[in-house]
Amino acid sequence: MNSYTRRSNHLPKILSTRTVAKSGIFQIEAVDLCFSNGEKRTFERSVCRSLRSVMAIPLLDKDTVLLIREYSVGTDRYELALPKGVMELGENPLEAANREMQEEVGYGAKRLTCLKEVTAIPGYLSGSMYCVLAEELYPSTLIGDEPEPMEVVPYSLKELSQLVMLNEVTEARTIAALYLARDYLAGQLIPRL
């Protein structure tokens, strides 16, 4: 039994949860916990509607990734990031990634590979995001719910170290997904999904 197994057998006990605030898309819960050492705490977490989402890494050719420039209200600026969105009812991660790509970058993909399921702030937020590599692209457009057309920006994966240092590239999930894709394409990473 390794240390992870030991710890997992001693997850804190959730004594109670209650909704303490709610808006259109956010729901905040207070969670009363008792840790295995007897320590009690009340933590808050956000359990918003987007429990499961996807991010696509669209490869136009072996070395060219397609990013989008999109306004982000959280930071009140344009961010250069990978296309992403919430999974719709009945979709699997590959189908959702293929739909989001068609809505945001104007391509579908014949080959989709789920590389990894990641989280954003697991200490405060529920939910996760599947990172899906999209290859063998073909032009195809679906109408999404974006307030303005996405600006699609091609970038060379060979210059990833420069890309991730751009001021308009800040999203950790995008940075992580790009590195995972590069490692996967170099044969260094084996997806487990």
Place this chain on the structure above:
Amino acid sequence: MNSYTRRSNHLPKILSTRTVAKSGIFQIEAVDLCFSNGEKRTFERSVCRSLRSVMAIPLLDKDTVLLIREYSVGTDRYELALPKGVMELGENPLEAANREMQEEVGYGAKRLTCLKEVTAIPGYLSGSMYCVLAEELYPSTLIGDEPEPMEVVPYSLKELSQLVMLNEVTEARTIAALYLARDYLAGQLIPRL
């Protein structure tokens, strides 16, 4: 003038913001926006207390990074991630990273380098996190507010492609910071901060 400059000059106009929900640590705002094409939308964002936070990448030696195994209430499981926390009043990112390391992994660092400022979900959350590489470690402990002792887990950066695929490693900021550190140590990445 490149396309980024063009877009930045046409940021959506924020018509009004109002708090629509509030809890102990979360504050949810509704933001009325008018995009440059005249399209109007109301988006929600969370502007929680942790506007600025830090993540340390503690290097015990040239190849060994120290992670912590910590309970995350958002996902209700233990996550293997880099030490992190909110910056305290008057601290700069390097000082905050050095304090968090002493609280969570039991080391201080003589050499601290800010690699990049990242965001978690810029479309919904305000705030950002500085990724700080910590080298030349020395044993030093500060008492933090953790409910149970952190379990410190050393890992070889040479095996990063295996590390990031572990089921207990999901946090995108941790994955991004580890890759940034590897690129920086290989001389491929130039910090701009």
